[in-house]
Amino acid sequence: MSNSRKRHEALLYHAKPKPGKIAVIPTKKYATQHDLTLAYSPGVAEPCLEIEKDRNNVYKYTSKGNLVAVISNGTAVLGLGDIGPEASKPVMEGKGLLFKIFADIDVFDIEVDATDVDKFIETVKAISPTFGGINLEDIKAPEAFEIERRLKEELDIPVMHDDQHGTAIISAAALKNAIEITNKDISKVKIVVNGAGAAAISCTRLYLELGVERKNVIMCDSKGVIRKKRTNLTSQKAEFATDLEIDTLEEAMHDADVFIGLSKGNIVTPEMLLSMANDPIVFAMANPVPEIDYDLAIKTRKDIIMATGRSDHPNQVNNVLGFPFIFRGALDVRATIINEEMKMAAVHALADLAKKSVPEQVNIVYDEVSLSFGREYIIPKPFDPRLIYEIPPAIAKAAIESGVALQPISDWEAYREELMERSGSGSKEIRILHNRAKNNPKKLVFAEADHLDVLKAAQRVYDEKIAKPILLGRKEVILELMEEIGFDADLLIIDPKTDEETERRDRFGEVYWKNRQRKGRTLTEAKKLMRERNYFAAMMVNVGEADALITGYSRPYPSVVRPILELIEKDKGITKIAASNLMITKQGPLFLADTTININPSAKDLVKISQMTANFVKMFGMKPNMAMVSFSNFGSSNSETSKKINEAIGYLHRHFPDTVIDGELQADFALNPEMLAKEFPFSKLNGKKVNVLIFPNLESANITYKLLKEVNEAESIGPVILGLSKPVHILQLGASVDEMVNMAALAVVDAQEKEKRNK
Structure with missing residues (x-):
């Protein structure tokens, strides 16, 4: 990526769709006049009076206990030096984003126009009642030492200069x-x-x-x-x-x-x-x-x-192994300071975590057979999911034992459970997917690269080293668009319709004809079809000239899936393909199936769909907890839908007892563990967080995923076709650049998995 384009992309990222990287979001209802009278006047007076009686009530009635200030004067920003408070703001917003996604801590970034030590300290002290903790950032030495020392002495909330x-x-x-x-x-x-x-x-x-x-x-x-x-x-x-x-x-x-x-x-x-x-x-x-x-x-x-x-x-x-979790532990016991005991507790907790058996999810993310303590693994990886529930308890215990905790914890198991629920908003699964793809990039065909958004997606995939793009389409258009967006890369560009591709078309046509000659295709027709980019692209994957394919941006799904199903064989043991969407919701990842292929699957089909979706979930290093959903619960209806779900569940329970699946269930019971436990204590899903919904028909699945995407602003990866022998994936018509990049990463990971399996 050229420096000018890096600069342009960075500026665009920070400016669009609205400036900045963080925002304030209401946490209470505000739709009605009644809500507003509670949120502000006159209802707000009640917590004000309670806090006046006892200042500690501020933690009970406001967000102070989970709010950290990231504060800088911009005198030592990254490698940029003394660039001033305004210029430091993007970095402070970025630090706020990391606090949120790794430890679910809210942040206000504060840029102070003060280089004088006394003035800076006075400013921070004056605003400190707002916050549960202070993270000092990018302040030059030696002033940083004096600022931190005095603020730690003069404030009764945790203060830490993370750079130190x-x-x-x-x-x-x-x-x-x-x-x-x-x-x-x-x-x-x-x-x-x-x-x-x-x-x-x-x-x-x-x-x-x-x-x-x-x-x-x-x-x-x-x-x-x-x-x-x-x-x-x-x-x-x-x-x-x-x-x-x-x-x-x-x-x-x-x-x-x-x-x-x-x-x-x-x-x-x-x-x-x-x-x-x-x-x-x-x-x-x-x-x-x-x-x-x-x-x-x-x-x-x-x-x-x-x-x-x-x-x-x-x-x-990487500092992200430390500061989010140190502040998490300090906030959760209302520590008055981050002392040496707490810092040393973090040291020992991180060192000890590296010696423990590594979860398979971490091995998957970093494309390792089995990470284990040794010369190339002496500290945990940033994407280790255990950090959130291993490090904060160590900090909290050190704070309690050293006498600086105002709200000690007694039930440590409950605290660990609470931390596990703080999965960190911000599409962790997508970050993991991208990181895993980068470990072993594959040759990925973009079948519609002469469309601007598709080319932009290919550009990002190339720049971020997610895959090695192969661009299909009208070559002169692709080259013009590449120049327009500053995509300077020596990539393979193929126009299947040109004379220079005659040899490859003929070769692909013969391979296709041999597979379809008893299904109504002639050799002439087969060669002619290779002029169509989706046939051509699929054959590139079939014969090994590419590792994976994404397509479907500019054409309706049915017209794209048809040639794919003609050319790409089903995987071993698969009789029917299906599709699943991964939805990144505020409650965590949720897999939905079947969202595009099977209109009214039978009980036997639902069994296969469940098994394929479970394997898809395992690609992310997650354990599938699946609910078959309907409009009724456990036989409360005699409808055909209920009968086929009960038949499918019965088969899975008898023949695959280790599979965590149950139904039929209404969606609210499936996703609300308290409701499920109260009404249906016999369910196999009790005590587990459901992360997969299997739907009885295409109509319900497709409507649900599109509603989640549009109304709840859930990010989506998919629909992902399950059951094919090759990594070929179809986009939704008009998919966004982000959706295409995510699908590209998934296609690469799919190719990695199939490569391992076939070795």
């Missing part, structure tokens, strides 16, 4: 595990820290808490080794000044056990790496370019344990 402590906590957890793997003594390891800003100082202080000896630490800044004889050192740098007679990073690296990089890219050479002790631990955390390239480092030293700040290498030191 986030990296410190995550890297300390990684360091603890790396030292354990190398069988070294933490009190004896020699550590070189390159960089002396807020993050480096805080990292080193936390390493000392972990057991590192101060005398074994050498810190370097842009001028070289920080020595006691140097003048004009800040108090923070002076804290780590050494008596050793060395001046350069190269000298410091000799015989070092650990290198911690919080500086800039490509300043560590292979020679420096070779001079380190056996089993060197190297955390090159400059981003996006590490202090030494990952591949170069592991090529130079086979015994190295390497971590970076990048997501495309093992052992990513």
Whole structure:
């Protein structure tokens, strides 16, 4: 992607469909006059009076307890430097988004026009009654140290400067595990820290808490080794000044056990790496370019344990492993401070989590056979679903034990259950799907690439490394559109109707004819059909010239599905195909089937649809909990619909007792566990969150998914065809660019799965 187009896309993302990345959403009813009299005057006076009586009631009647301020003055924004408060706002909004999607914490971002320490502190203190916690961000050192110190002392809510402590906590957890793997003594390891800003100082202080000896630490800044004889050192740098007679990073690296990089890219050479002790631990955390390239480092030293700040290498030191969950735990016990005990609890909890058996969902996301504790897995992955219910309890317990919790927790199991429900809004399943596709991109045919939106989707798929696009359509139109949108990539572009594709059309036609010659097709007809892009594209997948296909943007579904069903065989053991939609709802992911194929499936069909949908759910590393839904509950009606559902459920219960499915059920009973448990305690779905709805006919399924999409603004992936032997997927007519990108990611993951199965 060219720099100009990256810039354009980033600006467009932040500007459309409305400016910014976060918004305020009402949490109470407001439709009627009665609602409004409760929300504001006169009803609002009652909680005001209760809070006046007891200030702690503010946590009972307002959002304070789940509201964090992300505050900056814009003096040290990412790698951009002192760009000012207004220019820092996109970053602060982004931090707010991460708080929400990973830990369900609400955020107001606050940009303060104050570089003077006293003025900044005064401003934050003045607005602090609004918030349950303060996350300081992108404030330059040394002012950041003084600001955080004083705010922690003068406020009675948690305050943390994430730039300092986030990296410190995550890297300390990684360091603890790396030292354990190398069988070294933490009190004896020699550590070189390159960089002396807020993050480096805080990292080193936390390493000392972990057991590192101060005398074994050498810190370097842009001028070289920080020595006691140097003048004009800040108090923070002076804290780590050494008596050793060395001046350069190269000298410091000799015989070092650990290198911690919080500086800039490509300043560590292979020679420096070779001079380190056996089993060197190297955390090159400059981003996006590490202090030494990952591949170069592991090529130079086979015994190295390497971590970076990048997501495309093992052992990513990512602050998102820390701050959302630290604040979650602190807020949930109303901690008055984030103290050293809580930070160290986060270190140990993260380190311990990396040693536990990894859920299959995480292996799937990162395309690993089985992640396990070792040199390439010393800290958890950011998409590990256990973070939300493992880290906050550790923080909460540390707060309680250190005496800073105003609302202690007694029922820890209930608390863990509550945390599990905080799955994090923001399409986690889509992020997981994209991440998984990127691990092993496949050749993906876009059969309608001469349409602008389809080409935009292909562009995003290419730029984000989700797939390797193959573009079908009128070549001159595609090239013009690529120039128009700045899509500069050397991709295979094919127009099936041109003379230059005659050989391929003839070859594809012969393959097709051999399969269809006893079904009314002649060889001439078969070759002629290959001029049609959907036939041509499907044959590319059939013969292995492409791995997957998406199509259907510009034509009605029935006309697109027909050639697909003619060319692509059913999977082994499949007698009838079906389709499912994944809906990303506010209550979590919900799979609906059959949404496009079978108009009135029989009981036997419903069994097959359920089994195929269950396998589809498992592609996401999730356990399918399925309800067959209707207008009645468990035989309360003698309708044909009820009878066929009961027949299908009976068959599944008898022959597949481990399958979690039940019905027939009305949709509200299926999705409301309290209602289900109260009225139908015998159901196999009790105690489980239903994530799959199997419908009795196409009409009900199709209407439901389109209603969810339009009225509830649920994101949709699908309809996904289930039961084909090749990864071919059909879009809805006029699908959005986002929907096409998501479908592309799913097609790639489908291709990955089929490739594994066929090995």
